[in-house]
Structures are given as structure tokens and as C-alpha cells.
Amino acid sequence: MSTPNSPTQSPVAELCHSIETSFKSTSLGPDSWYLLTIACLSGSPDPELAKDLYLYVIQKEKNSTSAARQAFIRRIRETLVKCVSIVWCCKPIEARIAISQVEQEEDRDYSLTREYWQCDQANDERGMRCIMIENLRKKTHWHIGGTRRIGVSKEDTQVLWECIQRVACIFDLKMNKVPTVDAVEYDV
Secondary structure, eight states: OOOSSOGGGSHHHHHHHHHHHHHTTSSSOTTHHHHHHHHHHHTSSOGGGHHHHHHHHHTSGGGOSHHHHHHHHHHHHHHHHHHHHHHOSHHHHHHHHHHHTTSOGGGOOOSOSSTTOOOSHHHHHHHHSSGGGGOOHHHHHHHHHHHHHTTOOHHHHHHHHHHHHHHHHHTTOOOTTOOOHHHHGGGO
16 A cells, blocks of 8 residues: 555654564553554644554554554544543544544544443553653653553563653653653552
């Protein structure tokens, strides 16, 4: 599939590859890397870069069918909805619009994603990731501790922390208030 905005032209492509590679050493699941990335991008100074994440992911062989790309965009859309409670609505909407501008018509998904939504432990676990991009000391401390308390290993939590730092770095965002995983460990 060729697109006018090739992911190889974007600094986000290198970031995506780096984060995807880091997640391979975790037990967080093979596709959870892009959920963390989209959450960070939607809270960043340039949420339109979400389109570059989308272009990077759809180039993968496992996303070679329209149905696979639709399933992918449903997960992205759901993550962006959840980001609204963290960064409010403007940036996640901006991210979704940027993605829609590079989607092919046959890949657009108009299904409902919240119809069978459950308020369960898995949902709570997903909500614990990715608030760190906001550089909030107390809230990040609470989320790192919460991530550890729900059973995510210290090593996997460290990978999440490092990947979020990488996203912040491409925007030159200061993460000077964010505690380290080790600094929060006493509170687990």
C-alpha cells in the first residue's frame, strides 16, 4: 500500500520502531506498544503525528488486509476516547482527524466500539499507563505505583517509563517532575 506520507519520512517511524522493539522484552502484549505511543502522542504538543504512527503500523504484514486495519483503528479510537479524561478532548480529536486524513476509504471503520465495554481489571490496567507525558509528579507517582500493584512487573513498568521518555524527547518536553520506577517502588 503506498501513501503520500511514507512513514520512513517521519521521525515518528524511528520512535515507533524503538518502542515496538522495547516492548518485545515485556509481557505487556505484542500490540500494546502502539497504545502507549498513541496515548503519548495525543497528549503531546503535536497530536497530528498520530498519523505517522498509523502509517507505520499499517505497513506491517499482519495489517495487510482492510479488516486487520479496521481492527487496528478500533483499538486506536478506543484509546483516544480514554485519553479524553487525561488531556481533554481537543488533542485526541486532532490525532483522530490526522489519522482519518491518511486512511483509505475501504479501511474506515464505522462500528461501535463501546457497545460491550466492561469496567473490569483489564480496563483499569490500561488506564494506569501513559499519564506520565503530562509531567505531573503526584499523578505519575500514583500511576506508576498502581501499575505495579495490579501486577505489572518492575521490569515491564521500567520499559513503559523509558518508552514514554522517548516520546517526550522527540518533542523536547521536560520530564523533570516524573518520578522513576525505583523512586515509587517503596509505595507498591
